[in-house]
Amino acid sequence: MTKKNKKCGYAAVLGRPNVGKSTLINQIIQQKLSIVSHKPQTTRHQILAIHTTDRGQLIFIDTPGIHNQKGTALNKHLNQTAQSSSFGVDVVLFLVEAMKWTDEDKRAAKVACRSDGKKILVINKVDKVKHKEQLLTFVQTILNEFEFDAIHYISALKNKQITPLEDSVFDYLPEGEPIFDEDQVSDRSTQFFVSELIREQLMLRFHQELPYSTSVSIEQYEVKGVIHHIHAIIWVERKNQKGIVIGRQGEALKQIGVKSRKEIEQFIGARVNLKLWVKVQSSWTDDAKAIDALGYQDTFKD
């Protein structure tokens, strides 16, 4: 009996905002690496999520959703990041939401289909569809315009049909030795995830009031004994947003702090002492330099 050679390669996950890209990646790698909230465009960074199994290593590139809105430097940067990640990968997973095919989806599909990798059409949120036979006409509409190598119907949230999708991705990967250590799950630092976990709590609580431009930076990260001491700044654009985040007598910020601390403790598996500040940096989303300064310059496979 011959032993099967290991596989190793890159898969980009593309689709318009809110189709479930982060949920899918988190489900496959069984860890909360990419933040998920019901506000579109919660994902701002490319994250290499690394999934190592007996079959080999699958390296995911999560992308900010491709969208149509024009405008700020941050928006442009988000779109560029998403577009560049479809090149040089072995597989593209193009996600759509079942029964929703919008102009934004079309635009994202164009980017996905320009890739030279294998293309998988992933119909997500199938759990929301009552009459499953309607999916066939829905998919046909997409296939009239775009070509894919495979189609999968899944529910990322309910963990349905994820294994067959994963098998399909592995089939398309080239043979090769792992690039990252077996126990490495991301190329991002703990500090990065800490700031994302805080940002997730902000988005969950203030999704009506705060723009997705709200960002979090870690000012201090110190491990003393068994406790991780973390100081973080929440950057907002306007004074009134600062007031919202702090809340009456600091109540809102306190709750954000408690919830974030619990999430961070779960993520790093240690006790955390978290201190939060809120600062105003006016309209940095329109300032390309400020975007660089806050670390939104991602490079892919340099």
Ligand SMILES: Nc1nc2c(ncn2[C@@H]2O[C@H](COP(=O)(O)OP(=O)(O)OP(=O)(O)O)[C@@H](O)[C@H]2O)c(=O)[nH]1
């Ligand atoms: N019902 C249902 N909801 C889902 C499913 N997958 C994701 N969602 C929800 O859809 C919303 C968006 O999911 P995300 O994973 O953040 O979507 P995304 O594509 O990464 O979004 P961006 O970061 O904005 O690009 C969340 O509220 C998820 O819980 C699914 O299979 N079924």
